[in-house]
Amino acid sequence: MDHRLDAMQRCHPHYVKVSRISGIITDGTILLTAIAYSILALLFEWTWIPVWIALGLLAFSTWLNWMIPAFIYRQFGFKISEEELELRSGWIWLRDTIVPMTRIQHVELERGPLLRKYGLAKIKVVTAATTHVILALELEEAENLKKQIGELAKVVDHEE
DSSP: OOHHHHTSBOOOTHHHHHHHHHHHHHHHHHHHHHHHHHHHHHHHTOOSHHHHHHHHHHHHHHHHHHHHHHHHHHHOEEEEOSSEEEEEEOSSSOEEEEEEGGGEEEEEEEOOHHHHHTTEEEEEEEESSOEEEEEEEEHHHHHHHHHHHHHHTTOOOTTO
């Protein structure tokens, strides 16, 4: 067990549910495509190999969509101090990232339809090199965290 992860803030437990629903939507698209091809294969006597491949991918994807969100939820954590943002994630390949506040260019709050339904948001912390994501926080907590990181990084909020 990673004791450093225990001392960090975590994403909201609804992250697992939101991620699984998103996966179900993707799997539904694969299934509908396989069904449509099956109908065309019956009508035009096409090969059934793409249908079997799609069904195999669907089974694997369904398993992944059930297992991976729980692993991500258990292994993700973040900690904010005046000098840095620390992010920890990973299960097989562990990632421990420290982002100095002086390197942060801007902070974004993102809410897709599923995140909005569950009252969640994710924060994107943008540096010159990459974008770091803090997963699924309650909206009020995410807004406060965005403001806190922005102030610590001395980022100007153009919306206010």
